[in-house]
Amino acid sequence: MSDSFLEVQHLTKYFPLHHDVLSRLSGKTRTLQAVDDISFCIQPGETLGLVGESGCGKSTTARLITRLIEPSSGTILLKGENLLAMPSSRLLGMRKTIQLVFQDPYSSLNPRKTVMQMLSRPLEVHHLAHGWAAKRRQVLYLLRLVGMGVEHADRYPHEFSGGQRQRLAIARALAVHPQLIIGDEPVSALDVSIQAQILNLFRELQEELSLTYLFIAHDLSVIRHISDRIAVMYVGKIVEMGTVREIFAHPQHPYTRALLAAVPEADPCKPPPRLTLQGEVATPVDPPPGCRLYGRCPLATEVCSQVAPPLSDRGSGHFVACHNV
Amino acid sequence: MADPVLQLEDLTVCFHLKRGQLTAVDGVTFTVHRSETFGLVGESGSGKTVTARSVMRLIPIPPGEIVRGRILFEGHNILQLSDQEMRKLRGQHIAMVFQEPMSALNPVFTVGHQIADAVRTNLGMQKKEAKERVLELMQLVGIPSPASRYDNYVHEFSGGMRQRVMLAMALSCNPTFLIADEPTTALDVTIQATILELIRSMIERLNMSLIFITHNLGVVAHTCDTIGVMYASHLVELGPTDELFANPLHPYTVGLLKSIPRLDTQTKYLTPITGSVCNMLEPPQGCKFHPRCPHAMDICTQEIPRLREVASGHFVACHLHT
Numbered sequence: 001m002s003d004s005f006l007e008v009q010h011l012t013k014y015f016p017l018h019h020d021v022l023s024r025l026s027g028k029t030r031t032l033q034a035v036d037d038i039s040f041c042i043q044p045g046e047t048l049g050l051v052g053e054s055g056c057g058k059s060t061t062a063r064l065i066t067r068l069i070e071p072s073s074g075t076i077l078l079k080g081e082n083l084l085a086m087p088s089s090r091l092l093g094m095r096k097t098i099q100l101v102f103q104d105p106y107s108s109l110n111p112r113k114t115v116m117q118m119l120s121r122p123l124e125v126h127h128l129a130h131g132w133a134a135k136r137r138q139v140l141y142l143l144r145l146v147g148m149g150v151e152h153a154d155r156y157p158h159e160f161s162g163g164q165r166q167r168l169a170i171a172r173a174l175a176v177h178p179q180l181i182i183g184d185e186p187v188s189a190l191d192v193s194i195q196a197q198i199l200n201l202f203r204e205l206q207e208e209l210s211l212t213y214l215f216i217a218h219d220l221s222v223i224r225h226i227s228d229r230i231a232v233m234y235v236g237k238i239v240e241m242g243t244v245r246e247i248f249a250h251p252q253h254p255y256t257r258a259l260l261a262a263v264p265e266a267d268p269c270k271p272p273p274r275l276t277l278q279g280e281v282a283t284p285v286d287p288p289p290g291c292r293l294y295g296r297c298p299l300a301t302e303v304c305s306q307v308a309p310p311l312s313d314r315g316s317g318h319f320v321a322c323h324n325v
Numbered sequence: 326m327a328d329p330v331l332q333l334e335d336l337t338v339c340f341h342l343k344r345g346q347l348t349a350v351d352g353v354t355f356t357v358h359r360s361e362t363f364g365l366v367g368e369s370g371s372g373k374t375v376t377a378r379s380v381m382r383l384i385p386i387p388p389g390e391i392v393r394g395r396i397l398f399e400g401h402n403i404l405q406l407s408d409q410e411m412r413k414l415r416g417q418h419i420a421m422v423f424q425e426p427m428s429a430l431n432p433v434f435t436v437g438h439q440i441a442d443a444v445r446t447n448l449g450m451q452k453k454e455a456k457e458r459v460l461e462l463m464q465l466v467g468i469p470s471p472a473s474r475y476d477n478y479v480h481e482f483s484g485g486m487r488q489r490v491m492l493a494m495a496l497s498c499n500p501t502f503l504i505a506d507e508p509t510t511a512l513d514v515t516i517q518a519t520i521l522e523l524i525r526s527m528i529e530r531l532n533m534s535l536i537f538i539t540h541n542l543g544v545v546a547h548t549c550d551t552i553g554v555m556y557a558s559h560l561v562e563l564g565p566t567d568e569l570f571a572n573p574l575h576p577y578t579v580g581l582l583k584s585i586p587r588l589d590t591q592t593k594y595l596t597p598i599t600g601s602v603c604n605m606l607e608p609p610q611g612c613k614f615h616p617r618c619p620h621a622m623d624i625c626t627q628e629i630p631r632l633r634e635v636a637s638g639h640f641v642a643c644h645l646h647t
Contacts, residue, residue, distance in 0.1 A: 053513035053516075164601070191369055191540065195597075196584035218513065222586055224587075225587075259514065262514045265589075268567050273517070273521060273543075273547060280486075281483075281515075
C-alpha cells in the first residue's frame, strides 16, 4: 500500500462536550465520537466516494485530512509522509497539495471580493505568481479551466448563479495546482440540471489535470456516478468499503442495504423507497460498546451488542464491518 | 377520476420589487381531483412554492399581487373569500406542511401545546379534550410514546420526528386537502423514506387529495398519480406519472431526466441541460426555456407556447408538439 496517494490509518476524533448540560450535571465529560478509528487509502488518480447520512462524520474526516482540526489519534500519510508529524513550517506546502471545495457556494465565497481578488489570493499566499500581469494571466486561465468566461474576472459573487459560484469555488481550489481535491458535498446545494454540469466538470478536470478526489456526498446516485471506490460511513465508523461495482451489485452490510433501498429512483417502475431498519440513527455521544447499528439491525445477535465488528476483507477489495454477513 | 377539488385557472402572480416586476407564476392551469396525489416539480425559483402559497392565500400583498386567474376549491373562488372565511378554509379544509420544520414550529412552546393550539382554534375544543385529540394525532403519525413526548420542545425532536409533528398539526382538523412543500428535502434518505411512506398511508387512510412540491423527480415518481413540471414560472408539462416518465415530451423534462445520475447504470459523463435558469426580472421573449433548449426554433423566441393536450391527460407547452 506504499504507493497510495493518501493513506488514513486509525483516524479518530473525539470532541469532549465540556459545556454540555448533561456533562456538567453528571460531573463527567461526555464525548462525541465524530470519527472513530477509520482507515482507508486513495490511489493516485482515483476517486473515493465517502457516503453517509448527516452527522456520520464525513465532513469531520475532510477537515481532519486538511488539518483544519487536529485528530485525537491516528495517522494520515500523504505520499508516504505523516501529515500529523509535519512541522508547521511545512504545512503551507502541504496545503498546496490538498484543497477543499465546500458545499454551499453562497457562504464559501467572500461577497466583498471580486473574482480576480478571490482567485489571486491563493497565488499570493503560496507565492505562485508575482505582479499583477502574471496573476491576471493565471486567473483568466483558471476561469477558462472551469468553463467561465474571462469577462467574469471583475465581477462580485452576487452576480453569479449557484452553479457558476461553485465553478468559482473549484477554480479557487485549483489555483495552487493541488493533487488531491476534497469535495465536501460540492453538488448538494445545486439544482439537478446544474448538478450534472458540475459533476461533468469534476470529471473533465480529473482527466485533464490527473487529480485525485475524495468526494463526500449523501446522495448515492451522485456517489455512484463519480466514484471508483466507495466507503459507507455510519455514526463515525466505516461500515463497508469496496469498488462501485461491488457495493452496488453485492451490498453486504445491513446499513448499506438499507441506504440503497431508501433511495427514491426517478422511475415509477422501480420499487418505492422503503426503510429496512428500525428506529432512528444512533447518537455518537458516548455510544455503547458493540456495533453502532445494534438495535436497528435485522441481523443483530448477542455478540453485536458487545464487540464492535472490525472492517475485514471479504475478497477483491471488498471490506465489511459486520459479524453476521 | 372523481370530481375536481381544486382548479387553478390561468393563475398569474407578480411581485413588485424595487429592482423591477417579477412574475413568479405565469398562467398556471391545472386541476386536482378527489383523492388524487399531484406532484409539482421544478428547480428552485420555478414558482412551485408561490403556486402553493397562492392556494393558501399566504402570498404577502404587497409586494405580491395576484394579477389574473381563479383558484376554485370545491367550486368556490378562494381569491374572493373574506379573511374570516379564508381562516376557516385553512386548516379545516386545506392544510400545509412546510420544508423546514425547525423554522415552522415555535421553539418556546412545547410540541403538544402547539398542536393543541391548532386543534382548539379550529375545532373549538376545550383544553382536556384537545389534549386527547393531540395524543391521538401523535400516535397516528408514528411518534413513539406520545404521552411522554407531549411536553417536549422542538429541539428535543430529530428532523424526521419534527416533520411528523408538522404532519400531526396539519392533520389535526381533518382536512380534505394537503399541500406538502418539500417536506422531505431537509431529511436524510432513510428518514425521507419513512416520511414518504407515512404521507402515502395518511392520504389513503384519510382519503385526502395532495399537492406534493419537490425538486426531486425520484420522490414524485413513487408518491404521485399526476405530475406537473414547472420551469421559470410556467407549467411546461402535465401528465400521469407513468406516462410522463415513459414518454416525456417537453425538452426541459427530457433534459431533467437525463441529468440525473442513475443507480442502475454508470456513464462517464452526464447529459446536463446547458446554461442556467434565466433571470426572472428580465425573462427572455417567447418560451422561457428557449435559450437552453436544443430544439429551439424561430417561433420559440417570439411566442409563448400554450399548454396543449397531446395525448389523453398528457399536456405539454412546447412548439415542437402542436
